[in-house]
C-alpha cells in the first residue's frame with residue numbers, strides 16, 4: 035500500500051508539501067511557504083506544520099520539483115526540525131544552496147537528472163520528468179512503488195516550443211499511461227481558466243514589438259524567478275543595443291546562480307551597474323527589476339522613494355509590468371501604477387497589453403490532456419484553493435476518471451492507495467506556522483491575537499496602587515491609552531472611579547492573589563470600555579505595591 039498525505043497546498047495557494055508513505059518509509063515532495071495577508075501583522079511568512087513528520091516512519095528524502103518559494107520556502111524550517119537528504123535539479127539546488135548558506139544551514143544535496151531512476155530508501159524508485167513552467171529546470175515526479183506508479187506533476191504548463199527548448203516530457207507520460215498509473219496528482223492552479231495557457235513565445239513577441247519603438251529608458255518589472263523571460267530580454271537588449279541593469283536582491287541572486295550554472299547566458303559587457311547606467315543615453319538602458327506586485331520593500335518601490343540613494347524612476351521612462359496581479363494585491367498594484375505615473379513614467383500592464391505576461395500553469399484543456407495521457411486509476415487535484423481543486427475534479431470527470439476515484443483531499447487527509455483503488459482513511463495534524471521573518475522563529479497564536487487586538491482596538495495600561503497589606507486599593511487606577519481617539523481617551527479618564535468601585539466589590543481572596551487580580555483588572559477595564567465605545571483594546575494591568 036502507498037499512502038498520500040498533503041501537509042499543505044490543498045486548500046491554499048502556497049505551502050506545498052506532500053508526504054508519501056511506502057513500505058514503512060516516508061518521502062516528502064516540496065516544502066513551500068506562503069505569504070500572509072493583513073490578518074497576520076508582523077508575520078513575514080507562513081510555513082506548513084511539519085510536526086506529523088516528527089514521529090512515525092523515518093523520512094528518507096525531501097524531493098523538490100522546482101525553486102519557487104511556494105515549493106522550497108519552508109525547506110529551512112524543515113531542515114531545522116529534521117536534517118534529511120534533499121533532491122532537486124541543478125538550478126533548484128543552486129538557488130536553495132544560496133538560501134541555506136545565508137541562513138548558516140547545512141544540508142546534503144543530491145542532483146536529480148530527468149529520466150534517471152534513483153532508489154530512495156527500500157521501497158521507492160524515484161524518477162523525475164521535465165516540465166515547462168515559469169522558471170527553468172522544473173520537474174514532475176514518478177514514484178515507482180510496490181503498490182503501483184504514482185505521478186506528481188509539480189507545477190507545469192504545456193508549451194510545444196518553450197524558449198529553452200525543453201517542453202514537458204509528454205512522451206514519457208504517455209508511456210507511463212500505457213503501462214498503468216495508479217494515481218495522478220496534478221497542478222490545479224489554473225483549473226478555472228478555460229482553454230489553453232498561451233506559450234511564453236507570445237510574451238517574447240510582445241517585447242519584440244514594443245521595445246524597438248520606446249524612446250527612453252525601459253524598466254521591466256516581473257517575478258525575479260522568471261529566468262526564461264530574463265534570457266529573452268537579455269538577448270533582445272543585446273540586439274537593440276541596450277545595456278541591462280539587474281536590480282533587487284532576489285533577482286540579482288537568481289541571475290547570478292543561473293549564470294554560474296550555465297542556465298542563463300549573458301553576453302560579456304552587456305550588464306551594467308545601476309550607477310554607471312545613469313551616464314548612458316536613456317535609449318540605451320533597460321532595467322530588470324522585481325516588484326510588479328506592488329511589494330513595498332521591492333527594488334521598484336525603492337526607485338520611487340526620493341530619500342533612498344540609487345536608481346530613480348523619472349519622466350520619460352516606460353515601465354512594463356510583466357506579471358499578473360496575484361489576487362489580494364490589486365490595491366498595491368494600483369498604487370504602484372499611480373506612483374509610477376506620478377513620477378512621469380508611461381506604464382504598460384496586462385490591462386493594456388494582455389500578452390505582456392502569460393501564466394506558468396496549464397489551463398483546463400491542457401490539464402485534461404495531462405489526464406488523458408496518464409489515464410490514472412485515481413486522481414488527486416493538488417496546488418489550489420478549494421475552488422480550483424473542485425474545478426480540476428470536473429476536468430477529471432471529462433477525462434473519464436471514475437467518480438469514486440476523483441479524490442478531493444484537504445491538508446492533513448490520509449489517502450490509502452492499493453492496487454487500482456484509492457480511499458480516504460483518516461486525518462493527521464496539519465496547519466500553518468507563522469514566522470516573524472524567513473527562517474526565523476515562530477510567532478505563536480497568542481502573540482498574533484494580541485497584535486490583531488492592538489491593531490484594531492489600541493492599548494490601555496491600567497496601573498493600580500495597592501497598600502502595604504497588599505489588598506486595599508490606594509486610589510483609582512491610572513488609565514492611559516495609545517492608539518485611541520480623543521473621545522476614547524476621555525472615556526478612559528472618566529472611567530477610573532467606576533473601575534475602582536467594581537474592583538472594591540471583589541472578594542478579599544481575589545484581591546489578595548496577584549494573578550487573579552490582574553485578570554479582574556483586564557475584565558473590568560475592557561467591559562467598561564466596550565460598553566461605552568464598542569471597542570476592545572488590549573489591556574495591560576500593572577500592580578504597584580507601596
Ligand SMILES: [Zn+2]
Nearest residue numbers: 100102167189
Ligand atoms: Zn511554481
